[in-house]
Amino acid sequence: MLCCCFFMLHFVCRSSCENVKFEPVLTIDTMNPTVKKVEYAVRGPIVQRAVELERELSEGMKKPFAEVIKANIGDAHAMGQQPITFFRQVLALCSYPELLNDSTFPEDAKSRAHRILQSCGGNSMGSYSASQGIDSVRQDVARYIERRDGGVPCDPDDIYLTTGASDGIVTMLKLLVCGEGAARTGVMISIPQYPLYSAALAELGAVQINYYLNEETCWSLDIGELQRALDEARQYCNPRALCIINPGNPTGQVQSRECIEDVIRFAAKERLFLMADEVYQDNVYAEGCQFHSFKKVLFEMGPEYSNTVELASFHSTSKCYMGECGFRGGYMEIINMDDEVKAQLTKLVSVRLCPPVPGQALMDLVVNPPQPGEPSYDNFIKERTATLSALAQKAKLTEQVLNTVQGISCNPVQGAMYSFPRITIPEKAIKEATDKGQQPDMFYCMKMLEETGICLVPGSGFGQKDGTYHFRMTILPPNDKLQILLNKVKEFHQRFTQQYS
Amino acid sequence: GALSQSSTQAVNGVSHRGKVLTLDSMNPNVKRVEYAVRGPIVQRAVQIEKELKEGVKKPFTEVIKANIGDAHAMGQKPITFLRQVLALCSYPELLEDNMFPEDAKKRARRILESCGGHSIGAYSASQGIECIRQDVARYIERRDGGIPSSPDNIYLSTGASDAIVTMLKLLVCGEGRSRTGVMISIPQYPLYSAALADLGAVQISYYLDEDKCWSLDVAELRRALNAARQHCNPRVLCIINPGNPTGQVQSRQCIEDVIRFAKEEHLFLMADEVYQDNVYAEGCKFHSFKKVLFEMGPEYSSTVEMASFHSTSKCYMGECGFRGGYMEVINMDPEVKAQLTKLVSVRLCPPVPGQALLDLVVNPPQPDEPSYTTFMKERTAVLAALAEKARLTEETFNTVPGITCNPVQGAMYTFPRITLPQKAIDKAKEEGQVPDMYYCMRLLEEEGICLVPGSGFGQREGTFHFRMTILPPTEKLKVVLQKIREFHLRFTQEFS
Numbered sequence: 001m002l003c004c005c006f007f008m009l010h011f012v013c014r015s016s017c018e019n020v021k022f023e024p025v026l027t028i029d030t031m032n033p034t035v036k037k038v039e040y041a042v043r044g045p046i047v048q049r050a051v052e053l054e055r056e057l058s059e060g061m062k063k064p065f066a067e068v069i070k071a072n073i074g075d076a077h078a079m080g081q082q083p084i085t086f087f088r089q090v091l092a093l094c095s096y097p098e099l100l101n102d103s104t105f106p107e108d109a110k111s112r113a114h115r116i117l118q119s120c121g122g123n124s125m126g127s128y129s130a131s132q133g134i135d136s137v138r139q140d141v142a143r144y145i146e147r148r149d150g151g152v153p154c155d156p157d158d159i160y161l162t163t164g165a166s167d168g169i170v171t172m173l174k175l176l177v178c179g180e181g182a183a184r185t186g187v188m189i190s191i192p193q194y195p196l197y198s199a200a201l202a203e204l205g206a207v208q209i210n211y212y213l214n215e216e217t218c219w220s221l222d223i224g225e226l227q228r229a230l231d232e233a234r235q236y237c238n239p240r241a242l243c244i245i246n247p248g249n250p251t252g253q254v255q256s257r258e259c260i261e262d263v264i265r266f267a268a269k270e271r272l273f274l275m276a277d278e279v280y281q282d283n284v285y286a287e288g289c290q291f292h293s294f295k296k297v298l299f300e301m302g303p304e305y306s307n308t309v310e311l312a313s314f315h316s317t318s319k320c321y322m323g324e325c326g327f328r329g330g331y332m333e334i335i336n337m338d339d340e341v342k343a344q345l346t347k348l349v350s351v352r353l354c355p356p357v358p359g360q361a362l363m364d365l366v367v368n369p370p371q372p373g374e375p376s377y378d379n380f381i382k383e384r385t386a387t388l389s390a391l392a393q394k395a396k397l398t399e400q401v402l403n404t405v406q407g408i409s410c411n412p413v414q415g416a417m418y419s420f421p422r423i424t425i426p427e428k429a430i431k432e433a434t435d436k437g438q439q440p441d442m443f444y445c446m447k448m449l450e451e452t453g454i455c456l457v458p459g460s461g462f463g464q465k466d467g468t469y470h471f472r473m474t475i476l477p478p479n480d481k482l483q484i485l486l487n488k489v490k491e492f493h494q495r496f497t498q499q500y501s
Numbered sequence: 502g503a504l505s506q507s508s509t510q511a512v513n514g515v516s517h518r519g520k521v522l523t524l525d526s527m528n529p530n531v532k533r534v535e536y537a538v539r540g541p542i543v544q545r546a547v548q549i550e551k552e553l554k555e556g557v558k559k560p561f562t563e564v565i566k567a568n569i570g571d572a573h574a575m576g577q578k579p580i581t582f583l584r585q586v587l588a589l590c591s592y593p594e595l596l597e598d599n600m601f602p603e604d605a606k607k608r609a610r611r612i613l614e615s616c617g618g619h620s621i622g623a624y625s626a627s628q629g630i631e632c633i634r635q636d637v638a639r640y641i642e643r644r645d646g647g648i649p650s651s652p653d654n655i656y657l658s659t660g661a662s663d664a665i666v667t668m669l670k671l672l673v674c675g676e677g678r679s680r681t682g683v684m685i686s687i688p689q690y691p692l693y694s695a696a697l698a699d700l701g702a703v704q705i706s707y708y709l710d711e712d713k714c715w716s717l718d719v720a721e722l723r724r725a726l727n728a729a730r731q732h733c734n735p736r737v738l739c740i741i742n743p744g745n746p747t748g749q750v751q752s753r754q755c756i757e758d759v760i761r762f763a764k765e766e767h768l769f770l771m772a773d774e775v776y777q778d779n780v781y782a783e784g785c786k787f788h789s790f791k792k793v794l795f796e797m798g799p800e801y802s803s804t805v806e807m808a809s810f811h812s813t814s815k816c817y818m819g820e821c822g823f824r825g826g827y828m829e830v831i832n833m834d835p836e837v838k839a840q841l842t843k844l845v846s847v848r849l850c851p852p853v854p855g856q857a858l859l860d861l862v863v864n865p866p867q868p869d870e871p872s873y874t875t876f877m878k879e880r881t882a883v884l885a886a887l888a889e890k891a892r893l894t895e896e897t898f899n900t901v902p903g904i905t906c907n908p909v910q911g912a913m914y915t916f917p918r919i920t921l922p923q924k925a926i927d928k929a930k931e932e933g934q935v936p937d938m939y940y941c942m943r944l945l946e947e948e949g950i951c952l953v954p955g956s957g958f959g960q961r962e963g964t965f966h967f968r969m970t971i972l973p974p975t976e977k978l979k980v981v982l983q984k985i986r987e988f989h990l991r992f993t994q995e996f997s
Contacts, residue, residue, distance in 0.1 A: 024834045025768060026671065026769050026833065026834060031672070031674060031840060032671055032673050035670065035671060035840055042846075051626075077623040078624065080618050088592040091591040096587065096588035098600075120573075121574025122574045125823070126579050127574040129822060163824070163848075176527070177528050178527060178528050240522075240526070241521075271521050272521065273522050322622075323622060324622040325850075326621050327622060327854065328852040328853075337520075340523070341524060341527055344531055344532060347536065348531055350536050351696070352666075356854065358852065
């Protein structure tokens with residue numbers, strides 16, 4: 001009876017209110033238009049479907065598979081990779097300093113924790129830090145960079161700790177965007193790219209300038225192509241920034257030193273702000289490949305470049321051998337930034353107070369790991385080596401297996417955490433996809449998901465040359481699972497090709 | 502060193518016409534952003550700290566940072582239970598360690614099981630770990646006397662600031678006179694003004710009534726709104742309760758009035774409730790906007806669009822560094838909600854330690870659990886200390902001629918009004934400074950106490966204030982209050 005009255009009251013209220021506009025304040029038509037343009041395929045529709053399937057499975061629904069394998073995202077721990085013991089010991093000590101009295105923890109872990117806590121307000125990780133990040137951590141980051149780059153000096157004042165690398169990247173892009181119409185800032189990014197870039201540019205209303213990596217030469221970067229893209233873009237925007245991901249995502253290529261020099265020379269000549277996304281800097285697998293930081297190469301090119309080229313380099317705790325995605329740790333190093341702009345940057349980051357302190361602490365350990373002679377050193381090196389060599393192995397296995405499949409061709413996975421193979425999709429499948437209003441590689445990936453439970457991200461989510469199709473798959477599952485995965489992908493592809501022949 | 506910005510030397514035939522990124526070629530909105538809580542006075546305070554460290558002689562031996570609501574930095578202790586669980590989550594080997602109570606281990610296991618690979622190092626779902634969102638929903642239901650909360654309406658965030666900025670971003674559209682206008686109190690927490698500047702939205706200021714303990718008057722809301730309608734499209738009303746910097750705890754009646762107003766005027770309501778446990782004054786009580794909305798019946802509860810914000814940074818936890826928070830969205834259009842979900846996915850997820858911490862805040866030890874007694878003891882001690890310091894602050898300031906301090910009903914700050922002699926105002930202008938900034942800078946240089954001038958939060962024209970936290974330990978607070986009193990008398994004397 002009461003429910004009935006309640007319902008009727010609601011109904012009466014609604015109809016009497018119909019005279020007054022009953023439209024919500026915030027609708028698809030009245031919301032921020034640039035937000036609508038944002039896409040982020042890594043967690044897009046296919047992942048939403050994967051989550052749905054997982055739910056259905058857990059509710060007992062019958063599927064052609066027993067589990068959904070989320071090979072869409074570069075999340076190492078989720079795929080079974082173990083955290084580095086030393087890091088987690090220090091983090092535990094920082095979280096609950098009473099443990100400093102606990103003899104199960106090694107001295108070097110305690111000494112790191114002690115140092116971190118002393119640099120925190122009230123000796124607690126619960127305090128806000130300085131907005132640029134804890135001072136002593138920034139100093140450690142600077143020293144790490146100097147060691148990595150063979151002694152090229154690094155000023156802690158140029159280091160900004162961030163909430164993952166994504167945060168630093170978005171902040172820099174925000175600073176760079178200005179102008180209207182044909183004077184609107186244009187930002188160069190690779191195709192294929194990690195879709196944080198396209199998403200951020202859409203949200204900021206900046207112009208995305210695509211430069212194509214060369215699939216035939218293992219996704220290498222060609223200055224001629226940079227020039228082409230830039231010259232064309234100059235007609236409708238004001239190109240001001242050049243973004244490069246090295247090692248690449250999704251493509252995994254590790255740029256040669258010469259290429260990096262060429263890019264720097266190009267940026268200098270064309271007056272572009274360089275953004276070097278180097279979050280995979282420890283993930284280098286292929287023989288003959290080596291990571292060269294943009295900072296190091298810049299300085300080795302002499303003062304004509306090192307005094308002038310404006311550069312921001314980005315790193316993170318999410319990848320490499322740590323895989324600590326959930327902590328949202330990261331930093332950026334700013335080179336040759338105008339002092340007044342730097343003051344604006346410092347002001348901007350202050351509004352969000354500070355990056356998460358646990359992530360800052362973690363970054364401190366990454367850049368200041370156990371040293372030879374310290375109790376945790378052997379174990380640390382063992383764990384680090386095991387993780388990186390497992391990844392190298394899986395990179396190789398992936399390339400190998402996928403290349404045995406007719407209609408799949410996979411470039412060597414030189415670095416990072418993904419394979420981005422090219423797939424041949426039969427005409428009939430392309431037609432069916434198009435009829436459904438789906439990108440052909442999305443159609444392919446959705447089918448794979450429904451039939452095998454394997455979640456990948458279609459190449460269209462990263463960008464690719466017209467008429468080509470790809471998918472991005474992580475190399476992260478444990479070896480034996482990866483083998484099974486690769487075989488299922490192979491079988492699916494053969495089935496799919498057969499079905500649409 | 503870099504070549505000078507204006508250098509036009511040609512090197513190797515390439516002319517250097519200055520940098521790519523300059524003040525003139527950067528994002529103009531960013532230039533308009535100000536955030537006083539960490540602004541120029543704090544930069545000076547940090548500089549002075551450095552000088553002290555280097556042995557420079559000062560009239561004081563330490564800088565007291567009473568500018569920012571950072572409880573741990575001021576000596577407040579973390580809640581033991583929370584940190585035990587976080588340690589267990591960070592280093593699960595400790596689950597074997599019998600120094601940890603069972604209820605802590607149980608919470609840790611549950612959190613770890615909800616993480617990818619059972620590690621807090623995995624990314625979570627972008628909306629936040631599901632079981633935590635469920636716990637948040639249950640917390641809200643308990644808090645609000647049973648009013649249902651759907652976990653699907655909960656978005657975990659990187660501090661409350663993150664969610665506030667995200668919502669404002671969603672809401673901003675239009676050009677020129679149809680540009681979105683957002684109502685915010687004066688005084689306000691300057692995240693709002695900063696975000697609105699960054700987004701290029703129009704800030705619509707409504708004045709709180711200092712004479713009535715910073716209460717909110719709907720007539721003033723109406724005045725501000727009507728004036729604003731001439732130059733923008735007002736769509737949002739933001740309210741901070743308990744207030745920052747002003748500390749007032751809105752009456753239930755007032756909250757109803759605001760809801761009614763939002764409905765009448767077709768405004769999206771944003772309720773910043775991060776200080777919801779920080780209520781000190783007799784007769785004051787926290788009423789969540791969600792609860793009041795639903796108690797007003799379906800005419801309101803099924804129509805008014807609202808987002809409420811909470812955080813792990815304040816209350817009794819004070820865990821600012823973990824950047825934990827959430828928002829609850831009510832009556833959001835499903836298509837917009839899908840856009841919101843998409844938008845937060847680009848940043849992957851909020852920090853997982855912060856999510857874990859939030860889980861413990863909304864799911865604390867229960868009466869039958871081993872950690873309950875200590876937890877309650879610690880929580881009560883923190884809140885009681887804050888209440889005492891709130892009272893002490895108000896009392897002390899009100900004994901100073903030229904300082905009047907409203908009761909600190911809640912939150913963590915005092916926002917007293919200061920009388921500045923005309924000569925001081927003139928001197929400030931000479932120095933090119935806003936008068937209360939001049940005052941606060943002098944206080945910093947002479948006593949080493951860092952406050953934030955009222956101009957950083959907004960205030961009625963011709964009035965001056967400062968915001969000081971009530972966070973230092975009681976003994977230190979007494980000293981700080983004493984020094985401010987002495988400074989104020991000295992300052993008034995100097996400019997008489």
